[in-house]
Amino acid sequence: MTKPSSPDTSPELYDRTAHDYDAVLVVSFGGPEGPDDVMPFLENVLRGLKLPPPAIKGIARRYEAFGGVSPINAQTREFIAALEKELDANGIDLPVYWGNRNWHPFLPDTLETMREDGIERAIAYVTSTFSSYSGCRRYREDLYAATHDLDNAPVIDKLRYGYNHPGFITAVTERVRDAFAEIPAERQDPATLVFTAHSLPNSMAEKAPYEAQIREAAALVCEALGREKWELAYQSNNASYGEPWLEPRIEDVLAERAQQGVTDIVVVPIGFVCDHMEVVLDLDVDAQKIA
Structure with a gap:
């Protein structure tokens, strides 16, 4: 096994050409927050996949065993609160927005709100830290689609995946x-x-x-x-x-x-x-x- 670079010395860890930003955008997977959310959420997640109905119902039952509530939205809110506190402690006056791929708040809706708030350029952090189609490229596609379909959309730059940060x-x-x-x-x-x-x-x-x-x-x-x-x-x-x-x-x-x-x-x-x-x-x- 090749020994990796020490996390504090790797030359690839920091972007020294960063632009000035007027907002932070947290992008996440999203999850249901009640029984009525489960099937619509799964329809979003599984769209385009040929999963048999019995398999989908089996997944739904597992969610329903926990009241139809995924912990991801609550944890994303906690993360955003901690991020806002950290920004404030360091004198960084940037609003933090949140958009999901599969459940409310949906990414396109969030970008529309950002535009209405006058945001012109934001840095996006995705709660997926390793490179794969579903964990990286798909989010880039989501960001592109959401901005491409919105007139005068803010410019969004995505932070690199942080697996070795x-x-x-x-x-x-x-x-x-x-x-x-x-x-x-x-x-x-x-x-x-x-x-x-x-x-x-x-x-x-x-x-x-x-x-x-x-x-x-x-x-x-x-x-x-x-x-x-x-x-x-x-x-x-x-x-x-x-x-x-x-x-x-x-x-x-x-x-x-x-x-x-x-x-x-x-x-x-x-x-x-x-x-x-x-x-x-x-x-x-x-x-x-x-x-």
């Missing part, structure tokens, strides 16, 4: 340290550390540096922790697509470690900036049953 690495490292602190000291060193990310169809993963970026981020976190051993697993594999997906699956890794008698496992969903329903279902429900 020191701020991201530091935040994940702190969370992992907190998790290990819950394990008795004498059992921390032999504990298994598993990073997880959303799986992708192999055909899609081959066209993007997605897996390499996840491995680099995980290696940087472990370098900061002083741990040499770690594993990578994937969640949210979808057999309905009819082709192989990235493996190993987190369920298989946990089952194998349980058979080996491993008593302590720290699972880190490094592929996600915000929790959403798939993280809750895959890790807090399904993986917890196996563990």
Whole structure:
């Protein structure tokens, strides 16, 4: 495994040609916030995909088991509040806007509001930190479509994906340290550390540096922790697509470690900036049953 650059020395971490901006735009996936939202939300997410109706209903039932509420919108609001506080503390007077791909507030509506507010140029942060079609290019397409369809739309510049940015690495490292602190000291060193990310169809993963970026981020976190051993697993594999997906699956890794008698496992969903329903279902429900 190639050792990645230290997060505070990589020459690619900072854009030193940034423009002046008059707003920040947070772009996210979006999620339902009640039972009546679930099916319309899933219709947005699955538009263009040939998923059989029984599979869609099965997904909907899993959402409904949690009251039809995904945690992603609430966490995005918390992130925006923290961002506004940080901007204010540093004397940066920029309004923060929020637009989603799949649920309210929708990105086109937000851009229209920005135009009405007189915003001319904004910097966009997408809550997806690794490069793939769904996690990066699709958001660029969404931003292009939303601005292209709006007369006098503000110019939007998208921040690069931040998988190896020191701020991201530091935040994940702190969370992992907190998790290990819950394990008795004498059992921390032999504990298994598993990073997880959303799986992708192999055909899609081959066209993007997605897996390499996840491995680099995980290696940087472990370098900061002083741990040499770690594993990578994937969640949210979808057999309905009819082709192989990235493996190993987190369920298989946990089952194998349980058979080996491993008593302590720290699972880190490094592929996600915000929790959403798939993280809750895959890790807090399904993986917890196996563990």
